Structure formats: structure tokens, C-alpha cells
Amino acid sequence: MKVSPLDLRQLRFRTAFRGFERAEVLALMAEVADDYEHALREVDQLRQEVSQMEALVAQHREHEHDLRNTLVTAHKLSDDLRANAETQARQIIRDAEARSELLLQKTQARLEDVQREIDGMKLKRREVETSLESTIGSLRNTLEFVREQEQRERDDRILFHRPRQAEQQPVGIQAAENARAGER
Numbered sequence: 001m002k003v004s005p006l007d008l009r010q011l012r013f014r015t016a017f018r019g020f021e022r023a024e025v026l027a028l029m030a031e032v033a034d035d036y037e038h039a040l041r042e043v044d045q046l047r048q049e050v051s052q053m054e055a056l057v058a059q060h061r062e063h064e065h066d067l068r069n070t071l072v073t074a075h076k077l078s079d080d081l082r083a084n085a086e087t088q089a090r091q092i093i094r095d096a097e098a099r100s101e102l103l104l105q106k107t108q109a110r111l112e113d114v115q116r117e118i119d120g121m122k123l124k125r126r127e128v129e130t131s132l133e134s135t136i137g138s139l140r141n142t143l144e145f146v147r148e149q150e151q152r153e154r155d156d157r158i159l160f161h162r163p164r165q166a167e168q169q170p171v172g173i174q175a176a177e178n179a180r181a182g183e184r
Contacts, residue, residue, distance in 0.1 A: 005037035
């Protein structure tokens with residue numbers, strides 16, 4: 001049975017012989033009704049506060065749930081970013097290694113080309129040296145031949161200008177004959 005403060009205020013007892021003091025009972029009933037009313041108001045107020053607290057707790061739980069979802073999403077995004085970064089880094093390294101290998105191959109090919117050019121130039125140098133040596137040898141032989149020819153011509157001139165022993169005449173006679181020969 002639920003008794004309200006109003007029920008307590010309107011409650012009337014029968015009077016009996018040697019019963020309680022009616023004014024005291026009514027005063028007590030009014031005081032109990034006031035306390036009971038106060039208690040009910042307090043209970044209502046506490047229920048309202050509990051409802052507000054439950055709403056606040058529900059809101060906090062929702063925020064917590066959202067924060068957890070955000071944290072999980074951020075963690076997953078972080079993992080995805082890290083995985084993508086690692087994948088990109090591996091791709092960049094592979095590309096760099098491929099470019100490095102290609103550059104190394106090109107450099108090696110260029111080195112081989114340069115070495116072939118050097119070898120070709122060395123061969124040409126040897127050919128030029130041999131040609132020069134041959135030309136110098138030919139020129140030396142020609143020079144020796146020319147010198148020999150000049151020497152022979154000098155020797156022939158000297159012999160030609162020497163008086164012959166059988167024809168030796170006195171110097172005076174010879175001069176006179178030369179002078180006459182000049183007049184002719």
C-alpha cells in the first residue's frame with residue numbers, strides 16, 4: 001500500500017476512551033507527512049539527478065566509444081601509412097638500384113669504348129712511329145746518297161782540276177797559254 005503525504009494529512013483516527021491526544025497525533029501526522037513529502041521530493045530530485053548522470057554516463061560512454069573508434073582508425077591509418085611508406089621506400093630503392101645498375105653498365109660500356117679508342121690510338125701511334133722511322137731511314141739513306149754523290153762530284157772536280165803529270169809545263173808557259181786561250 002502506497003501512502004502519499006496527502007493521505008497522511010487527511011487520515012483521521014477514531015476516538016476511543018483513553019486514546020492518544022488528538023492534537024499531538026495530528027501534529028505528528030503533519031510532521032510525518034511533511035517529512036514524507038520532503039523525502040519524496042528528495043527522491044524525485046535524486047531520480048532526476050540519476051537520470052541526468054545516466055545520460056551523462058551514456059554520453060561519456062558514447063564519447064569513449066567514439067574515441068576508441070578514432071584511436072583504432074588512427075592506429076589502422078598509421079599502420080597503412082607505414083606500410084605504404086615502406087612499400088614506396090622499397091620501390092624507390094629498387095628503382096635506384098636499377099638506375100644504378102644501368103648507369104654502371106653504361107659506364108662500363110663507355111669505359112670499354114674508351115679503352116678500345118686508347119688501344120686504337122696506341123696502334124695508330126705505333127704505325128705512325130714505324131712510318132716516321134721508315135721515312136727517317138729513307139731520308140737518311142737519301143741524305144747519305146746525296147752526300148756520297150756530292151763527295152764524288154767534289155772528288156771528280158778535284159781530279160779534273162789537277163794537272164796531269166805528263167802535261168806538266170812550267171808555270172810561266174802555262175799562264176801564257178791560258179791567257180791566249182782566253183783571248184780566243
